[in-house]
Amino acid sequence: MLEADLLVLGAGPAGMAAARTAADAGLSVLLLDEQARPGGQIYRDVGNVPEDRAQILGSDYTKGRVLAEALDHPMIRHLTGTTIWQIEAGPRVSFTRDGAASTAKAKRLLIATGALERPMPVPGWTLPGVMTAGAAQILLKQSGLMCERAVLAGSGPLLYLIAAQMCRAGTPPLALVETQTFADRQAALRHLTGALRGWRLLAKGLGLLAEIRKAGVPRYTGASAIAIEGKVQAETISFTSGGKRHNLECATVLLHHGVVPNTQAARSIDVPHHWNEVQQCFVPEKDGWGRTQLPDVFIAGDGAGIGGAKAAQLQGRLAALEIACDLGKTTPADRDRNAAPLNRQLETELAARPFIDKAYPAFREALLPADDTIVCRCEEVTAGDIRRYAGLGCLGPNQTKAFGRPGMGPCQGRYCGLTVTNLLADESGRSQDDTGYYRIRPPLKPVTLGELAAMKDLETDEQEPVT
Amino acid sequence: MKTASPFRELETDVPRVRVRFAGKDLMLRDGGNLAAELLAAGVLSFRQTPVSGAERGPFCMMGACFDCLVEIDGVTRQACMSEVTAGMDIGMPGTEGDGDA
Numbered sequence: 001m002l003e004a005d006l007l008v009l010g011a012g013p014a015g016m017a018a019a020r021t022a023a024d025a026g027l028s029v030l031l032l033d034e035q036a037r038p039g040g041q042i043y044r045d046v047g048n049v050p051e052d053r054a055q056i057l058g059s060d061y062t063k064g065r066v067l068a069e070a071l072d073h074p075m076i077r078h079l080t081g082t083t084i085w086q087i088e089a090g091p092r093v094s095f096t097r098d099g100a101a102s103t104a105k106a107k108r109l110l111i112a113t114g115a116l117e118r119p120m121p122v123p124g125w126t127l128p129g130v131m132t133a134g135a136a137q138i139l140l141k142q143s144g145l146m147c148e149r150a151v152l153a154g155s156g157p158l159l160y161l162i163a164a165q166m167c168r169a170g171t172p173p174l175a176l177v178e179t180q181t182f183a184d185r186q187a188a189l190r191h192l193t194g195a196l197r198g199w200r201l202l203a204k205g206l207g208l209l210a211e212i213r214k215a216g217v218p219r220y221t222g223a224s225a226i227a228i229e230g231k232v233q234a235e236t237i238s239f240t241s242g243g244k245r246h247n248l249e250c251a252t253v254l255l256h257h258g259v260v261p262n263t264q265a266a267r268s269i270d271v272p273h274h275w276n277e278v279q280q281c282f283v284p285e286k287d288g289w290g291r292t293q294l295p296d297v298f299i300a301g302d303g304a305g306i307g308g309a310k311a312a313q314l315q316g317r318l319a320a321l322e323i324a325c326d327l328g329k330t331t332p333a334d335r336d337r338n339a340a341p342l343n344r345q346l347e348t349e350l351a352a353r354p355f356i357d358k359a360y361p362a363f364r365e366a367l368l369p370a371d372d373t374i375v376c377r378c379e380e381v382t383a384g385d386i387r388r389y390a391g392l393g394c395l396g397p398n399q400t401k402a403f404g405r406p407g408m409g410p411c412q413g414r415y416c417g418l419t420v421t422n423l424l425a426d427e428s429g430r431s432q433d434d435t436g437y438y439r440i441r442p443p444l445k446p447v448t449l450g451e452l453a454a455m456k457d458l459e460t461d462e463q464e465p466v467t
Numbered sequence: 468m469k470t471a472s473p474f475r476e477l478e479t480d481v482p483r484v485r486v487r488f489a490g491k492d493l494m495l496r497d498g499g500n501l502a503a504e505l506l507a508a509g510v511l512s513f514r515q516t517p518v519s520g521a522e523r524g525p526f527c528m529m530g531a532c533f534d535c536l537v538e539i540d541g542v543t544r545q546a547c548m549s550e551v552t553a554g555m556d557i558g559m560p561g562t563e564g565d566g567d568a
Contacts, residue, residue, distance in 0.1 A: 052478070117527065132528075144478050145506065150473075411532050
């Protein structure tokens with residue numbers, strides 16, 4: 001079995017930063033990640049992106065190179081293309097790599113599995129040609145692919161970022177259909193003073209908006225009743241804005257109304273979570289170092305609550321400092337001295353968050369969709385179905401599975417879990433905390449019998465190749 | 468089967484290999500992300516759902532939604548988590564001649 005002082009799950013900003021900080025403190029680090037190259041989604045393929053793409057993506061993206069390069073350290077072993085399917089006490093993880101299953105064990109585990117797009121169930125969101133804005137970003141970063149005749153729908157800074165990048169690439173979107181309202185902006189202004197400490201972030205947002213305006217991309221705000229239509233693929237998007245119904249022909253639709261923590265790994269080992277009303281999602285319970293109620297398990301980055309790439313990096317470093325102290329590699333005094341500047345930066349980094357959360361709230365219609373809208377993409381269960389289950393006395397997401405299989409398809413509830421919780425909570429009048437979430441069980445990702453049968457010990461097998 | 472794709476490739480001068488998708492030959496970028504390369508080749512529908520038979524294609528591109536499932540040499544895989552290799556035989560799950568997704 002592979003063994004290390006620290007096992008890190010996920011090679012995004014939090015995982016990469018934590019791995020290097022821990023290695024510098026003298027810990028052996030095993031970094032497991034599903035992708036072929038480090039970066040996570042935000043810095044996807046940052047190490048080998050051609051110059052033309054780097055220009056389009058901008059310096060916020062290319063600065064991730066520093067983190068990826070820092071993984072080149074004798075104490076860090078980075079296993080790429082590694083799919084984790086089980087986490088157990090130990091902490092021990094089981095994974096698949098190169099068609100064979102394997103296990104690894106460590107003294108501490110850091111979960112740095114990042115965020116998922118907040119599900120945006122609107123009519124037609126399952127049609128081919130409809131993707132998340134994050135998907136469009138990944139297509140650009142990894143494959144140099146631009147979406148043509150695209151409409152961007154939803155709200156939030158990522159929508160402006162991808163729109164600006166599309167303008168730079170000479171493929172501006174047809175339109176931005178924005179769901180935030182004038183009232184949201186007024187509510188956000190109350191947080192502006194606090195946000196000014198994070199002025200760099202706000203200035204960036206204004207810069208992006210200027211680029212979009214210059215390219216002449218129409219913006220519709222306060223949009224509601226969004227629906228995507230098409231016979232087989234997306235062909236039109238319709239919505240109401242400014243008191244008028246609009247109908248735009250398009251080839252692709254990119255949806256986004258914020259990101260939410262990917263809690264699958266943490267939930268699978270029963271880390272307690274609670275509802276965050278402002279960010280409208282569940283977040284794991286942890287202390288300032290990222291330590292969960294399981295003393296040898298830490299969480300850092302967006303998986304612990306949405307803060308963005310820079311905050312993720314800082315949280316990764318903080319967790320690594322505490323873990324190094326735990327394992328006797330540094331003294332509490334040294335830990336605190338090193339942590340102080342990181343905590344100051346983290347505070348600045350998060351200062352603009354309340355403003356952004358209020359200015360670009362989740363799209364209400366997609367939190368509680370209309371009856372005929374599909375919420376569980378895998379099993380094609382609609383919002384009306386969930387409401388009907390609630391009417392029959394179904395109180396929690398686990399019970400809905402017995403009624404109609406939501407959350408039981410291959411995505412295991414990743415893109416319906418929050419919607420199902422919200423719908424049940426709304427119907428019963430109970431809180432999201434009382435309503436709860438799906439119970440997440442292994443395997444976290446599918447594993448084939450062939451992969452299990454080929455189970456191997458990476459530690460010994462790499463010295464003496466087994467045929 | 469190079470159809471008009473709503474996806475534009477920034478770099479077109481790249482080495483390509485022949486793969487089969489749903490019985491048709493396609494020339495895709497060698498080593499590229501399979502989901503992205505199929506989109507670039509004008510393939511937007513990757514499978515039909517086992518529930519209603521509706522067509523689906525990539526949605527999240529990060530291995531979370533499982534909507535880009537395809538059958539690669541007989542095994543169901545996420546296209547967005549797979550790399551293009553020469554001679555791949557890719558089937559559309561849910562259609563005739565392929566297993567259940």
